[in-house]
Amino acid sequence: MSYYTLVPALPTLAPLARLQELPCSTLKLEQRLSMLSEADREQLARALHLCQRERVGDEALSDADEIALWHSELEAISDPTLCAVIAEYLQSRTLVAALRYRLAGQQDGGSFKGFGPCVWLIQRDWQQPLFGLERRFPWLMQAREALEAGRSRALEQMLLERFWTRLWRIEQEQVFSFAAVAAYRLRWALAEYRLRWSGEQAQEYFDRWVGSTLQSLDPGQSEREWAGSEA
Amino acid sequence: MDNLIIALGWAGLYGPMALGAIGSIIGCALAGQAACGALLETETGHGRYVGIAAMPSSQTIYGIVVMFSLNREVNIDNAPGLFAIGILAGLALLFSAWRQGQCCAAAINVSKIKPEIFGMSVAPAAIVEGFAVFAFIFALVISAGIPA
Numbered sequence: 255m256s257y258y259t260l261v262p263a264l265p266t267l268a269p270l271a272r273l274q275e276l277p278c279s280t281l282k283l284e285q286r287l288s289m290l291s292e293a294d295r296e297q298l299a300r301a302l303h304l305c306q307r308e309r310v311g312d313e314a315l316s317d318a319d320e321i322a323l324w325h326s327e328l329e330a331i332s333d334p335t336l337c338a339v340i341a342e343y344l345q346s347r348t349l350v351a352a353l354r355y356r357l358a359g360q361q362d363g364g365s366f367k368g369f370g371p372c373v374w375l376i377q378r379d380w381q382q383p384l385f386g387l388e389r390r391f392p393w394l395m396q397a398r399e400a401l402e403a404g405r406s407r408a409l410e411q412m413l414l415e416r417f418w419t420r421l422w423r424i425e426q427e428q429v430f431s432f433a434a435v436a437a438y439r440l441r442w443a444l445a446e447y448r449l450r451w452s453g454e455q456a457q458e459y460f461d462r463w464v465g466s467t468l469q470s471l472d473p474g475q476s477e478r479e480w481a482g483s484e485a
Numbered sequence: 486m487d488n489l490i491i492a493l494g495w496a497g498l499y500g501p502m503a504l505g506a507i508g509s510i511i512g513c514a515l516a517g518q519a520a521c522g523a524l525l526e527t528e529t530g531h532g533r534y535v536g537i538a539a540m541p542s543s544q545t546i547y548g549i550v551v552m553f554s555l556n557r558e559v560n561i562d563n564a565p566g567l568f569a570i571g572i573l574a575g576l577a578l579l580f581s582a583w584r585q586g587q588c589c590a591a592a593i594n595v596s597k598i599k600p601e602i603f604g605m606s607v608a609p610a611a612i613v614e615g616f617a618v619f620a621f622i623f624a625l626v627i628s629a630g631i632p633a
Contacts, residue, residue, distance in 0.1 A: 258515050258518035258519045258522065258590055259518040259519065259521050259522040260522060261519070261522060261594060262519045262520075262522030262523040262525075262526065262590075262593055262594045262597050263521075263522035263523070263525040263526050264522075264526070265526055266597075266598045286525070429590075429591060429594060430519075430590065430594075
């Protein structure tokens with residue numbers, strides 16, 4: 255379905271690096287998104303749920319439960335473009351989660367749970383610096399360096415920017431499609447999340463939280479502990 | 486068989502007008518929807534959005550002119566020629582209006598974000614219009630060779 259009226263009615267989002275504020279309230283945006291069909295609204299809600307970084311109530315989910323949830327939610331999204339971009343995003347989170355687990359001291363990749371076609375490679379090549387995936391995912395090197403240096407915020411920023419750029423491209427490639435509207439709404443959610451960071455305070459909280467989680471980790475607990483961090 | 490050929494001749498006679506109008510309906514509707522969306526999000530420049538949304542209407546005018554140039558008593562000798570020129574010119578006008586509507590919608594969408602590129606953003610729609618003009622002019626030229 256095409257949305258020739260809705261797409262021009264969406265307020266312009268500034269580039270992530272220069273984002274100071276949202277162009278209008280989320281309530282106003284949601285009013286405009288009411289032009290979406292019921293089926294597309296449902297798909298969009300699922301996409302937002304999958305890409306939400308701060309979910310309340312899901313902290314106790316194990317990695318296996320979280321991955322099962324990702325699969326079931328993704329299967330319910332029928333738009334192939336949206337499905338592909340979210341799968342790519344979830345895969346990037348899987349890779350970062352694997353790096354974090356290993357940094358936390360997990361010696362064996364056999365119990366690692368993740369999303370995407372690379373999970374078995376991660377499990378098999380757990381001892382390799384980048385799981386042998388550096389050619390396929392060149393950004394993994396940067397991610398590992400950031401994690402090892404304790405620059406969690408820089409890593410988060412990098413992941414956000416990658417996802418943001420991917421979504422922006424979809425908007426340009428399929429201008430008046432549902433995928434474009436969904437990509438815009440996901441960018442909006444990223445912008446909201448980014449603007450909620452309150453500088454030093456957020457950095458301090460995130461570092462403290464990651465530090466405490468890493469310290470408390472042992473391989474047996476790891477699945478449960480990290481479900482929240484990558485959810 | 487003769488009746489079928491005569492019917493096709495009439496279809497060719499009315500084809501440019503009807504197909505051009507169908508294209509204009511689709512094109513203007515697409516661009517018009519985009520213009521309505523842009524009105525929600527902008528404070529000024531509303532007139533140009535509505536104006537650009539009307540661009541695909543020209544194909545209907547071309548269709549009318551081609552129809553008049555083809556207009557003659559339809560008989561078994563001229564019906565195939567009328568059909569071929571009329572339907573092909575009509576299809577060209579239909580697709581050009583449709584695609585021009587999409588170009589106009591895209592122009593409205595980008596000039597809402599960056600008003601200074603409005604003129605440039607209309608260029609693709611103008612290029613599509615150029616092809617409609619080719620189809621129109623050469624339909625007129627060729628129609629002179631159809632027996633009266």
